[in-house]
Amino acid sequence: MSFPLLTRVLRPSSAVSVRTTSSPFICNACSNARYQSTYRRTRKALRVKPHASFLPANSTEPADHIIFNPPSSAPSVYHTPAKFLPASDPRRQIPRASTPASLSTSQTDSASAVVLPAVRAPYQKKYHLTAAEVEEMRSLRASDPTVWTRVRLAEKFECSPFFVSLCCSAPKEVHEQQAKDLAEVKKRWGRRKVEAREARVERKKGWGMDA
Known part of the structure; x- marks a missing residue:
């Protein structure tokens, strides 16, 4: 009769000692769930056979070589x-x-190589614009840059938009409008994006300084 009484008396103290000594970040129920079968399964998964190149070539060759x-x-x-x-x-x-x-090497060199098709159709550059046409392009660009964009000027004078950018740049009003649009976009940025852009600017300042 004394054994159940002793167990009943010691049970609260043992439970309190477990709670006080155990860490709050460790699950006591999970820590005791590792059995012999779990250990055997883990040991079997880690038992990987070595590659054939690391094994002895024949039975007479020693293993430690x-x-x-x-x-x-x-x-x-x-x-x-x-x-x-x-x-x-x-x-x-x-x-x-x-x-x-x-x-032989001669046979492989004489084999005909496969010619891949071109990604873009071949073309030849045209140098057909005169000085008068370039001045007309600049006047159109300066008169109404929103209508006469680089793409539309390139279609009109049959040249590339890059050549249009070399001949005439956008007026000051266009740059100011672009700056205003960018400022409106930046107003909708959150804190994380603002910090990311500021960090990018700081990284660009360090480019080439560590060389």
Whole structure:
């Protein structure tokens, strides 16, 4: 009869001691959930077989020996491709690692290369604008820059927008309007975006200073 009474008396004190000594960041229920099966499963997952190149070549070779397994590296700058070698060069007879041993270097060089189609249709630059047309372009740009944009001027004079930017720049009013639009956009920025843009400006100041 004394054992249940003793257990009932010691139970609150043991519970209090566990609560006081345990950290509030550790789950007591989860810390005791690691069993032998969990340990066996983890040990089995970590038991990875070594690569074949790290194993002995035969049964007579000892296991404790030096292994030379260098990583792949870039080709040497002293290696001249066979395409740039003359026909009488003896280095053409050296077999290349990239070509099969059954094919000679002359056969691989004579193979026709595949010509890929051009991304953009080939064209020739035209130098057809005169000084009078350039002055007309500048006058149109200065008269109404919102209507006569770079794209519209390029279509009118059959040139590129980059050439229009070289001939005439936007008036001062356009730059002022762009600054106003940017200021309106910045008003809608939050604190995080403002701090990010300020940090970007500070990073740009340090460009080239550590060289």
